[in-house]
Amino acid sequence: MTLNPPTQYADARNLRARQRLWLYQRPPFDIVGWVLDLAGLSPDLRVLDVGCGNGAYLRAMRDRHVRAVGCDLSVGMLQAASHPALLNADVVALPVRNASFGVVLAPHMLYHVPDRESAVRELRRVLVPGGVCIAVTNGAQHMRSLRDLVERAACEGTPGWEMRNPSTHAFSLENGAAQLAVAFESVTCVRPGRVAPVIIRDAAVAADYVASVADHYQDQVARPWQAVVADVRLAVQQVIEAEGTFITSSDTGAFVCR
Ligand SMILES: C[S@@+](CC[C@H](N)C(=O)[O-])C[C@H]1O[C@@H](n2cnc3c(N)ncnc32)[C@H](O)[C@@H]1O
Numbered sequence: 001m002t003l004n005p006p007t008q009y010a011d012a013r014n015l016r017a018r019q020r021l022w023l024y025q026r027p028p029f030d031i032v033g034w035v036l037d038l039a040g041l042s043p044d045l046r047v048l049d050v051g052c053g054n055g056a057y058l059r060a061m062r063d064r065h066v067r068a069v070g071c072d073l074s075v076g077m078l079q080a081a082s083h084p085a086l087l088n089a090d091v092v093a094l095p096v097r098n099a100s101f102g103v104v105l106a107p108h109m110l111y112h113v114p115d116r117e118s119a120v121r122e123l124r125r126v127l128v129p130g131g132v133c134i135a136v137t138n139g140a141q142h143m144r145s146l147r148d149l150v151e152r153a154a155c156e157g158t159p160g161w162e163m164r165n166p167s168t169h170a171f172s173l174e175n176g177a178a179q180l181a182v183a184f185e186s187v188t189c190v191r192p193g194r195v196a197p198v199i200i201r202d203a204a205v206a207a208d209y210v211a212s213v214a215d216h217y218q219d220q221v222a223r224p225w226q227a228v229v230a231d232v233r234l235a236v237q238q239v240i241e242a243e244g245t246f247i248t249s250s251d252t253g254a255f256v257c258r
Pocket residue numbers: 004009015050051052053054055056057071072073074077089090091092106107108109112113
């Protein structure tokens with residue numbers, strides 16, 4: 001499994017294609033707000049947002065008047081984040097003193113890190129005693145219906161191939177707690193009460209999502225990834241024509257670590 005191919009986050013285009021799909025959740029689900037509520041933010045707390053990407057959490061924290069520092073391995077993502085306090089660093093070696101932040105966020109990022117144990121220890125090290133770290137990831141059922149279509153298209157050249165996403169296999173809602181427990185005394189998995197489906201009426205939204213992960217999977221499948229994407233687009237279009245919409249669901253949650 002390729003955890004973090006170097007091209008994936010050279011800039012924000014791939015992440016934006018995936019973020020666009022989530023805009024079609026009905027009713028809309030504000031995952032950023034949900035995670036920030038779990039963290040129990042208040043303006044007197046300092047927050048470190050590790051793997052901040054293009055800054056969705058940083059923007060929401062600015063709106064809540066919370067002082068946050070963003071950190072990301074990719075300079076291109078930091079440019080897209082456009083925030084006054086940013087660090088270009090690897091989570092396994094944070095250039096931050098011990099016990100400096102009351103809240104540490106690691107949203108949808110730990111599954112990209114090969115040395116996850118060092119990463120988890122770093123998240124703990126920079127947290128003040130009594131602070132909280134929130135790590136967000138996905139579960140085994142994440143986008144199952146869309147992954148089924150990708151697998152069907154890819155299996156034409158690579159029989160039996162499974163779309164093993166880092167977020168549903170390497171560090172998932174099912175196996176993440178044990179990985180976090182190496183450094184945290186208490187780890188609680190929390191899932192949103194009601195999971196809103198993604199309801200798509202434009203096949204391009206699903207196709208763009210699949211295209212955005214080409215560099216994760218191209219070396220595992222025989223067919224060119226563009227051919228897989230074209231088949232997925234056609235299959236989604238057929239469902240839309242037959243049923244009016246194509247529906248897929250998120251299986252996302254968070255670990256609250258103390
Ligand atoms: C899926 S994006 C999530 C972005 C943001 N947290 C969000 O949820 O919108 C993963 C981010 O983690 C960053 N990343 C991957 N490996 C990292 C590492 N070892 N240290 C710091 N950031 C990393 C990537 O560059 C990318 O911006």
